[in-house]
Amino acid sequence: MQNEMSDLSRLCIHTITTKPWDVETAAKHFSAAGVKGITVWRDALQGRNIQDTGRMLRDYDLSIVSLCRGGFFPHTDAAKRMAAIDDNKRAIEEAAQLGTSLIVLVCGADPLQSLNESRKQIHDGIATVLPYAAAAGVKLAIEPLHPMYADTRSAINTLAQANDMAEALNSPWVGVAVDVYHTWWDNSLEQEISRCGKNDNLFAFHICDWKMPTTDLLLDRGLMGEGCIPIKQIRSWVETTGFNGFNEVEIFSNKYWKEDQELFLKKIVKAYAEHS
């Protein structure tokens, strides 16, 4: 299992990973490099006909693994909560137009209220948009975010919490996304991966690395192999559940965004083969 990665058939790259490229440029280069999957961030769709963009990606033989991202449900202000619901409905429409069957949710947090209140609003927000997701044939993946993002980005900070919420919502259209960057430190990670696998709730798997030192809370993620995350071990836990989806490379990095992106793509493919 550990040595199959020179085969790129399960390599997916997020558009934000090569942020300087627009989606057309990314697709052309990903495809030429043998990458088989792409996860599209919504900003990459700005000003485009989304159905045409979906066709363009499929013409490059790219599987559109997911649309990133919905979520950001919690707000002290009820009007803002309603606006978030509307935005998530738009994301569902966009996913359907693009031709992907998955949206990743960065659930949100409002520091003006308790984390518990934000968690309730996340639950209620997902419950509200769930019928629209089901009607569109689009699944929703709750992504637990690292506790350092609990202030404003997500009140769901462990895979246990994401599993709890997915199970409480109890729908084939809601599951979780596991990102090694957010979860690697957690001593219950293996057990919680097994749990979401057993419940058919493991919808996506994201990889990158934790650099030492990390110099920015958001924009200093590392290439696989550059840091201390036991990526191969976590992948083995994920695959033990029967997961056979894509390994999605999601890197936010001021450092790499400054580099020549063709060179960076070569580094991604090499790091994927050697350290994932």
Added chain:
Amino acid sequence: MQNEMSDLSRLCIHTITTKPWDVETAAKHFSAAGVKGITVWRDALQGRNIQDTGRMLRDYDLSIVSLCRGGFFPHTDAAKRMAAIDDNKRAIEEAAQLGTSLIVLVCGADPLQSLNESRKQIHDGIATVLPYAAAAGVKLAIEPLHPMYADTRSAINTLAQANDMAEALNSPWVGVAVDVYHTWWDNSLEQEISRCGKNDNLFAFHICDWKMPTTDLLLDRGLMGEGCIPIKQIRSWVETTGFNGFNEVEIFSNKYWKEDQELFLKKIVKAYAEHS
């Protein structure tokens, strides 16, 4: 309970909080401001007769709440693990000389090995130094550190893990330190505080705040009230266990270290009264 904090009888400040001051200057100003407790970082004792320093602090009517910090047990290299044991024995001697009955442990992590292996080495390291601590009458507090420090600073990242380890070591000389900065995001925090209280394992309580945004992973902690941590609520959970020790202000901040420290001390006292 929420309005007693203008009384400073339970306010302790860590020497590192006012890092530009040496320990003598800190003691003079803390005492003049009505602060009643001090936690001494080991670097503040460099080049000093430790017993004399302890007397100096007591002459200022300061309770010496703890010595900060022991720990850093895990290393792939056995010789380094032995050196860490020796260093922790020295810390125990220093604590006894200083006249404090508590050492806070930042347990350590070695990214060259698994977190589980680091956790075993932390357990074994504490077990090894425990007889020395007991003989010296010095307690050891396991401080869980925020998951963003799991790479090199601590493989103990939740209060549940710290409680598990303290209970496994099963000694009146081992307990935990709860720092709001490291633990506020955890949805099991109230329950785990209750648990360590019931087991007489709650040895220390540290406060500061989580700024939004936080611009540095280590050196951008906020004054109480500047961020999103529900400090009063967490303190109420701590006090519900019967804890009546000090509220220790531990702030690492490049921003505040650049300020006039007398002015900063005034801000600490005000923030303590209003937001703790």
